[in-house]
Amino acid sequence: MSRLFDADALQEIIASREQWTREELERVLARAPERLPRFSTISDLEIPRLRTPANTPDLDYLRDLGLPGQYPYTRGVYPSMYRGRLWTMRQFAGFGTPADTNRRYRYLLEQGQTGLSVAFHYPTLMGYDSDHxxxxxxxxxxxxxxxSLRDMEVIFDGIPLDQVTTSMTINGPAGILLAMYIVVAEKQGVSSDKIGGTIQNDxxxxxxxxxSWIFPPRPSMRIITDILAYCTEHVPRWNTISISGYHIREAGSTAVQELAFTLADGIGYVQAGIDAGLDVDAFAPRLSFFFNAHSDFFEEIAKYRAARRLWARVMKERFGASKPESWKLRFHTQTAGCSLTAQQPVNNVVRTALQALGAVLGGTQSLxxxxxxxxxxxxxxxxxTVALRTQQIIAEESGVAHTIDPLGGSYFVEWLTDKMEADARRYLDKIDELGGIIRAIELGFPQKEISDAAYHYQRQLERQEKVVVGVNKYVMEEELPIPILKIDEEVERRQVAALQQLRQQRDNEEVKRQLRLVEEAARDGGNLMERFVDAVRVYCTLGEIIGVLREVFGEYQDPAML
Amino acid sequence: MAEERKLRILVAKPGLDGHDRGAKVVARSLRDAGMEVIYTGLHQTPEMIVATAIQEDVDAVGLSIMSGAHNVLFPAVVKGLREQGADDVVVFGGGIIPDDDIPRLAEAGVSQVFTPGTPTGQIIEWVRQNVRPRG
Structure with missing residues (x-):
């Protein structure tokens, strides 16, 4: 037992607070009422005036917080955190042709970026070739x-894949893009056990x-378990799923919903891995997470802390994982795109800086x-460049990376961390009652909760209960335009021409044979990841491989509810 | 005096992007403002949108897109409606659309483009001013 507050001390604090309320607070409020009738976070979670030890009376240091790198990891997943190594500064980028993107990556690496993150265009995300x-x-x-593999060869040209790690935001076709990355590395002389990175694959x-879906949930889960099995054996440093709350939040969820639905998805993947016969401790250490950093500073920090503690407890208590590596929630963060404004766009630099600071104080592994x-x-x-410099200023000027979890022990932050964990647990229980996350999705439950929250926030904005500077308050008529990136319309023509040339140059008999093998594996349950690696090596295109799988697995139809 | 029938609006998501937060918020807002709203769901081709607009006999089509393909897909919807003899269906849109592209979309027959941060009240007001029940 390492309870932080003893019962007698708490009694004294409670008595003292009652007296303070009567004798001081009420007098002040009678003269000058508070600014708002109700204070709440951007997620509309009500925030109390003051927290004291009496609001977290049962807080037990070792049980609930622990030391950094120790269960339940509330204070961080590594013993030395940013004193040992800063978070990875990883700007998500990709546009135009593979050659355009290769130039941007080389520029970012020269500017001190420490990892790559690939943004694919929509046809790739949805499994169509550029000429579809x-x-x-x-x-x-x-x-x-x-x-095809040809494009990936160009994107990573001159970038040594044994020295950088790469995150790829790709889901339905994730296995195929990972297969291409493995083959690009192989051609550089880097074997698959030496490469590191992440596919979103969520x-x-x-x-x-x-x-951005392709197949229905159940065949999609089967592809994912094939990837888990393959990577456990062949690509041990790869993060096989980046379980993502980012998009849930961008779609309009609250912070608690982001936390809860993300962990519910995580539970879904772990269960699927176990059901496919894998040992939980063999694949769980390679699961990672991806959260949003929104504008409500403390709510976000509490969210990350609660996420680590809740995941550790779920992995240990629910799934019986026994390796500490399986308990640790490691996560990437991206600042909230949906919080940015087209109005007075330079203000976005400030929003992003505050959000990034929240992510760092919350212990993110990359940003x-x-x-x-x-x-x-x-x-x-x-x-x-300004966005990257923002991270460098936080890292090297602000001093916040000198110590670990500096907000741990704040009465308010610990109370809010507890609250987020408890509220998220209620959602997890509800999803279990519905029959698990896949069933909940089929019923439209998380989708409806999110769109209701998005609509609620929009109403609050329009009633001015929530403020967005430059949009519904402090509006200016004249705004200076800022320069924007234009994608040359020639890009499409050039990409389509290159693809058609590839189709003529490659060994089309071998392509057909590999596509047949993909189809057979899809039908008879062979590991698809092995087939993807062989297929991309002979330049089967993404659209061709997905086309074969669409025939076998069908396409997902969304309920499209308002 | 006979009351005008309710406006029928199709809210549609052309293209491959999956950002439906804005489309859904606008659709709910128009519905709460007393209009009949049909939402197509995601990943619609221009042909699918035109077919739904005709079949549902709508007065206007609101297009939402974030992927940058608006210069191709918005005009394709307008053209498709014209080809079906439904050139009196008002087409408006919104999303991540740079100012420089708006004149070009106007020329192609897109009546109005709403950019990020537009209050839904303003969209409702515009629809009331500019859309009439088709005869």
């Missing part, structure tokens, strides 16, 4: 166009929030800071 009719107008716009949150121009277009080089 559904790709019209989309090529290279929201990310880089990748149709299909559940696609159905819930981000909505993307948004650029000021992202409500207008993909970022320019100037804008992304």
């Amino acid at each position: 009719p559904r790709s019209l107008g989309e090529v290279g716009r929201c990310g880089v166009a990748v149709d 299909i559940l949150k696609e159905y819930i929030a981000q909505k 993307h800071t948004n650029s000021m121009d992202e409500t207008l277009a993909l970022p320019t080089e100037e804008a992304v």
